[in-house]
Amino acid sequence: MNRMDINVQWVFTSMALLGLASGMIGTFALLKKQSLIGDAMAHAALPGICIAFLLYGQKSLLLFLIGAACSGYIATICIQFIVKHTRVKEDAAIGIVLSVFFGLGIVLLTWINQHEGGNQSGIHDFLFGKAASLTGSDVNVLTVTAVTVIIMILIFFKEFKIITFDRAFAQGIGISVSLLNGVLMFLIVSVVVIGLQAVGVVLMSALLITPALAARYWTEKLEWMTLLAGGFGALSGVAGAYISLIAYAPTGPLVIIFATMLFIFSFLFAPKRGLCSKMIRRHIERKKLQSQQLMYKRGEQL
């Protein structure tokens, strides 16, 4: 019973930290219109994880992280290369890199299955995510990475803000835009990679986009948006983990469903940008206009 409790605590802590880090970094990915890059990276991480396993021979979260980060980073370089040097547009470039890298990952996974005696259950968790299978050392790696990412965001906050909103100005005041873009990409890759084990390949991109998109409805200030997105992410992580505990359903999808519900709520009911408040405002304006017209008409009649 006691061990069970510790395990539950691990899951809750790691999901909260993961949600916090991915929400915060997702804010920048969303504002730079790179939401789907997270999806591409999550898929592209698979071959890196497999190669790390082939080289090392057994499961090690730290090495998997390094392998995944390398292949995720190579994938973003490939996307940028295709967009810059061919007539293929960005969406197709993302799709190409995503599917081909993932295909390569599947090939390597089946190869490992054939040749390494089927000892790949650890890799398997990366595909679909399994928060409940996190062990103590996994949680350590996850916590350290998430905290590092959060600290990095706080340190470079001003710089990230400038390169997100006004590249030309950033260049003008002597900020190295390409270097900072690289740092930002690296932080995104790190979060995606630690998230893979908890929520899986497909849903990791949602953990980046959805909390940030929900936060966008509540504020116009980047500082608040980053904080809110982190809060939404952490809340979804904990809520998803809790529901999965009592409903015996997988954690990852529940986290995403909860985050989407937060988004729908914000989309409908946020004070300024929400759909309902917009409709109410439009209704009030129309009423005002009608009464004005009525007054004009009466004035003409008199």
Added chain:
Amino acid sequence: MSYTMWILLTASLVGINCGLVGTFLVLRKMSMLSDAISHSVLLGIVGAYMISHHLQGVSMLVGALIVGLLTTFLVQWLHQKGVQNDAAIGVVFTCLFAIGVVLISLFADRVHLDVEHALMGEIAFVPWDVLEVGGKSIGPKAIWLLGFVLAINIFCIVFAYKELKISSFDHEMAVTLGIPVVLIHYVLMGMLSLTTVASFDSVGAILVVAMLIVPSATAYLWTDRLSVMLICSAFIGVLASMIGYTIATVFNVSISGAIAVSTGVIFFISLWIAPKYGLLRKWLKKSPA
């Protein structure tokens, strides 16, 4: 027909179907919608199973069609309401996929369909799942399903070729000419959903994305003509299936994965040697000897 021939035929049919539909996706800059639909279709299949309690072709097709159209509708609607396009796609499909996964896990003991199977597919089992009419086997079910969808796709493309062409290249002109662009959009999305679900069961979600986008993007490097591009991308799809199957049998690895990798290799080679838009030609032009 032998085992190998059935698999090659299945993969080629997937290649042709995806090549035809994918061409329009690449031209309309909607490639990532295929990624979205290929994942959210899972919900359609689970939903169809929960209502009809079996996994037969027709109910699965209908379920996938509904969810596929729902996905595009939701993405479109969110986009109209001010959500940027990439984020709209990302939110919608991940949510629908998550609901699908939760439903599968709740009914796991009764559904013969697991997420892994859906993502990776198992083309190697296609030849054993045969369709029987009057006690006689008339070939694998997957072939009939893919052939049926191919007929629909070819019919739609031939029937609405001009409309598809104009609305893909020049949206404003299509609107002024009075072409029903919205209808064309949803017809195309319907074709995409059908193609995805027919391919899905045999080759998995990821290969569908690879087959939809990569051959069409490759063909886009080779030609400027829509008709040539359609044929070219279907041909590249078939070629990649052949190469991928060969690699998979030699190294004993996943067939769908190997086919996805071969599409990537063909794209990479075309990137350099394509006659008009290849990098080699561009660089030679830049530095005349």
